[in-house]
């Protein structure tokens with residue numbers, strides 16, 4: 334099929350939930366993808382932070398291939414060593430006690446919400462289900478994770494939404510204090526609001542949230558679906574903040590391209606979700622776990638995360654001096670670019686024409702390149718970005 338045929342078939346057969354860029358991607362190598370005509374594009378988006386090791390990483394492909402040949406799926410009614418060794422590794426790297434494995438970010442957050450509510454139910458009985466989340470947050474697309482998302486645009490059409498979520502502005506510690514009451518069981522936040530426009534929280538604020546949670550026996554849930562798995566230059570973004578959450582969720586980059594989500598908890602919560610209280614048919618799939626194991630290997634290899642931090646600093650410093658850039662924010666390879674004028678969507682379309690994939694978040698151009706991107710690929714991409722920004 335040529336591009337127009339692909340586009341026509343898409344509009345005929347897929348529910349029209351996405352506004353797609355005008356390109357059909359066929360393959361990838363390193364941090365470059367190729368469209369159906371073989372045209373290359375430097376990828377500064379990595380499938381929204383998913384392809385953490387870039388495309389067709391040889392070690393990742395080998396592990397996934399071998400596992401697909403050996404055992405693609407087995408029910409969680411049985412033990413499987415690949416899944417279990419991955420879980421053990423993940424818990425150690427995250428400094429958490431136990432994990433539940435699912436298939437996406439939304440599912441990881443659903444698990445976090447169930448876990449927080451059951452902890453409270455077990456200890457205090459019914460009537461303490463409320464979770465405070467931040468305005469401008471994003472936690473997923475299921476009915477409950479939409480309810481947890483602090484943006485009114487997501488609270489339409491699908492009524493009734495799940496009850497028990499309240500919102501407060503990021504950074505407003507007094508506001509948070511004032512809405513905590515006898516019904517509150519948890520606070521949920523992203524260290525850097527991703528979909529909200531790459532907005533990092535202040536360390537002092539997050540530390541005060543942790544203190545408030547401790548004082549009121551509230552669980553601190555940190556959504557690291559986007560920031561986790563090395564994206565910010567640490568394995569988990571909360572490591573920049575000098576605190577530890579009770580629950581942390583991960584997904585996007587964790588599998589290196591295959592669907593996997595994780596909800597990790599500390600020792601205090603490790604016995605809360607008991608047999609029959611939660612589950613997933615596909616969760617912890619052996620092929621996804623085999624790929625994720627390679628991601629964990631790579632992230633823990635000597636100097637890898639420092640490299641992510643360095644590449645991020647390099648990109649930010651170069652972008653800062655580009656025309657039409659008002660400010661640059663973010664950490665590691667999670668970068669938001671505020672424009673002086675022009676629309677982020679327009680800049681992204683221009684970049685695409687010139688052979689560069691970038692993302693947007695709200696009014697910002699957003700970059701989430703593969704963590705393995707080379708300086709050569711970065712330079713090529715920045716050259717295109719600079720010229721697209723100049724045209725506005």
Ligand SMILES: *Cc1c(COP(=O)(O)O)cnc(C)c1O
Pocket residue numbers: 436437438439440442471472473474523527528556557558559560584585
């Ligand atoms: C992407 C994202 C989600 C949702 O993940 P899905 O895999 O699309 O369900 C949740 N939280 C954050 C912070 C995200 O960036």
